[in-house]
Amino acid sequence: MSVSPSSPSAARAAQLLSRPITIGGLTVPNRIAMAPMTRQFSPGGIPGKAVAAYYARRAAGGVGLIVTEGTYVDHESAGSSDNVPRFHGEEQLAGWAKVAEAVHAEGGTIVPQLWHIGMARNAGQPPYADAPAVGPSGIRLDGTEGAGKAMTQADLDDVIAAFAQGAADAERIGFDGVELHGAHGYLIDQFLWHGTNRRADGYGGDPVARTRFGAEIVAAVRAAVSPDFPVIFRYSQWKSDNYDARIAATPAELDAVLAPLAAAGVDAFHASTRRYWLPEFDGSDLNLAGWTRKLTGKPVITVGSIGLDGDFIRGFQGESAPVRGIDDLLDRLERDEFDLVAVGRALLQDPEWAAKVLAGRFDQLADYNPAALRTLV
Template structure:
């Protein structure tokens, strides 16, 4: 076993009622292999293989909550409906059988959904103010307070169902320009009501509603990002004070941990304030909550350079990541494309078998291997 990697990554971690066997997390990655939104045996096998090979916590691909405008792809899994939830229960059982832990990522795409898209083509595209990520006004329907309440309830109901069928916690997708993030970002949230006066309120209200519906120790994670799907330079907060103003009310509302998404985990978020801390490090410092870091771990090309479909991303050392772990900047690390390419990434890294790691290529996304 690689002594340094094991010392940093093989340590167990407790997050509420979830006893994680190590610090390695599978990042959520959309796969769209669930016809009718129902995850099948192939999906269960896909996740359980990674649990069996050293991934302590699986965070599933984004799964649509029960709102007609939540998604835009028929084969992306849903988190509502008898067949869909039964499929997810089989996924949970398969992961647990391999000693892993698993949480669903609950998702509403918001204004990124074009009207007319499946699985519910009659549903409108909705957002906080009807403003697209590029600032185009009138790109969708501004959400009424009635619909805001409906969506909050849908997130809470999904969380309750997740606990019922055996998941180990849930993650709210508040990153990359999707609905929760659209409320957090000043470009897409120009409301004049309470949800505009406090851009954190929507996320905080969801967290509070979820907390009311699940056990007190059932873990609730929020994934957030500064960057957006079409804007890598976007900032929710231009400095630590602004970021704290957004994250603190969400933490106080009941979020147990944050999943801070950066494109390059080694880049400082606010270099003029601290040349070391990345966005995850700042999140832990500002909120005091456990934090997952993510962003091109183990790869020599950052997210966006291959767009998940193009060039090969070679294997890169994780020594810089271990440096940060040893400074206690964050608590867990999420691995995306590297783990997509190599289900045994965790086991190989912990055992010092880095030379056996499989590089990422577009072939990795063609099947659930």
């Protein structure tokens, strides 16, 4: 794709994407966000100099808001790798403070994504090999039972406290906000989805009851940070290895899920889809982010194969993807369907993707080629 820097598309991209936006007390300098992408480049859960440089490079390349890769909260069952960063521990938090400082030095803003994988954990995995997999009902995404334990009230309280502490630490060490990972079949999402939540207490049942755990996490986080410290909530319909799963089959069901989260203190939603251009419900062209904004009135980030033709799942499985035009994205942004756009693979391919798009240098964008990525730098 070749677009002249003086073309109408280039001028429109610069105008629409370069506008600042305020979320809580944070002003993001433009409408381009970096999507969270797991990297496993943090031995011992400690983000080092290379991690700081990785994020700083994207901030220098024009990204307005960086959402970090998922980072484990302080609960022994939260993760499954000793190379995924953790958001607890003296060395780990010291490393994250340097990441935030490096991004700020380049003019960017940054929020950590706090994460608990729940029943996606397997027995014996690090960083705490003896920790069991936990979830709402001890059921995996594929329906397997007996591979983990249903959470007790004490378990729920511990995890809620861990998210709250992570958010408080994020504010203390200099981050600009926090994102809670409630998507893709991980712990919070396991409560939201009827396929993994079979509880008969107040945390299971109808869509509103299934939202209770997530809403309690949001409320605890909100209470642990300053009133204007942004709290972002990421969610999805699809789950890892179950792309047809849905937590809401209709706009009314989606409203039942989102309303308690918004009331608990979410400042912005991050609606994760595999292809942002697909409508979410019959009878409307709105995507999931568009419906989220319409129902909640909150700022919303859209994501899903932005800038590339082909969804990100195939990309991370080693398939290439050609550049996709963003005229449709700009059309949607112009009519306020959503507020920010999160970019993933395109920013792995090119740390200056945002700067090139903001300047209308579309002719300099390259196809996504995973074979050319020797390391995510």
